[in-house]
Amino acid sequence: MNVISIHHPYEAADIPTDDVVLVLGFFDGVHRGHQEVIAAGKQAAAQKGLKLAVMTFNHHPSIVFQKVDPDAMKYLSNVDRKIAIMESLGVDYLYVIEFTSAFAGLSPQRFVDEYMVGLHAKVVVAGFDYTYGPAAIADMLHLPAYARGRFEIIEVAKQNDLGKKISSTNIRHMMSEGDMENANHFLGYVYETSGTVVHGDARGRTLGFPTANIASEANVLLPKKGVYVVEINIADRWYHGMAQIGYNITFGANRRETVEVYILDFSEDIYGEFVTIRWHHFLRPEVKFDGAAGLIEQLQLDEQHTRDYFSKNN
Known part of the structure; x- marks a missing residue:
């Protein structure tokens, strides 16, 4: 897959010359609804003998329109994660547009001319609610007028499951409640976050539960605080584990948030390793214990529940 970063205005020489089926969306999470849109594009590309391109x-x-602090944004998938998923879906070209004020100021007609026709789109595919400017004048209903017959348009209908729209918003809500089963069902894969193993306060080792302290990638959404059944990938190998997102409140107030993973049947030194965590199942919220003894007893239960989970869910 060819990843092409574009800063507006672009040079024509920056754009591959292939005619393409162009799929449009922000694709946060690249969930099952997004996958349906991409699949429609892939089918059209195969039928017409064209390359499959996606724009995000x-x-x-x-960040531009509402002046949201970029550091405060939390995504289901950052650009690197989108790249990995798009490649797995068979995308040929992934256009990553830098969303600047100049780009945001494009009229709907200029956006169509420069970022659909200009990218050699012979077919444009998007979800029913895609917009490319003010919704009242730049929705899918108005796109044929701007297209002027220069490309075919495929609109993909709303995707529903469990009586809800498959959407990034609903997935975020599920994660905020610790409902990873349904969040993962809507995503179509097990939710992942990544980060680097760093030194913590090493208290878990004294409790008999040594943990890997993970400095998570910035701007990636973490599930609800609490204890989870997880898998962790270290050097291309997956291990079972249990993770806590929280503040270690048993040992004092005003502590920073941490992500710590106790890896089952594992004793290697992995400081500095870049790891990936898959979030499978919420076990319990973070609890403040009166002392170490109560915490150890609970951790033993958590470990047994984690082993039981993987025994039942191979």
Whole structure:
């Protein structure tokens, strides 16, 4: 897959010359609804003998339009994660547009001319609610007028499951409640976050539960605080574990948030390793114990529940 970063205005020489089926969206999470849109594009590309291209943005448009602090944005998938998923879906070209004020100021007609026709789109595919400017004048209903017959348009209908729209918003809500089973069902894969193993306070080792302290990648959404059944990938190998997102409140107030993973049947030194965590199942919220003894007893239960989970869910 060829990843092409574009800063507006672009040079024509920056754009591959292939005619393409162009799929449009922000694709936060690249969930099952997004996958349906991409699949429609892939089918059209195969039928017409064209390359499959997808366009996304380097950050959320609200950073420009609503002046949201970029550091406060939390994504289901950052650009690197999108790249990995798009490649697995068979995308040929991934356009990552830098969403700047100049780009945001494009009229709907200029956006169509420069970022659909200009990218050699012979077919444009998007979800029913895709917009490319003010919704009242730049939605899928108005796109044929701007297209002027220069490309075919495929609109993909809303995707529902469990009586809800498959959407990034609903996935975020599920994660905020610790409902990883349904969040993962809507995503179509097990949610992942990544980070580097760093030194913590080493208290877990004294409790008999040594943990890997993970400095998570910035701007990636973490599930609800609490204890989870997880898998962790270290040097291309997956291990079972249990993770806590929280503040270690048993040992004092005003502590920083941490992500710590106790890896089952594992004793290697992995400081400095870049790891990936898959979030499978919420076990319990973070609890303040009166002392170490109560915490150890609970951790033993958590470990047994984790082993039971993987025994039942191979």
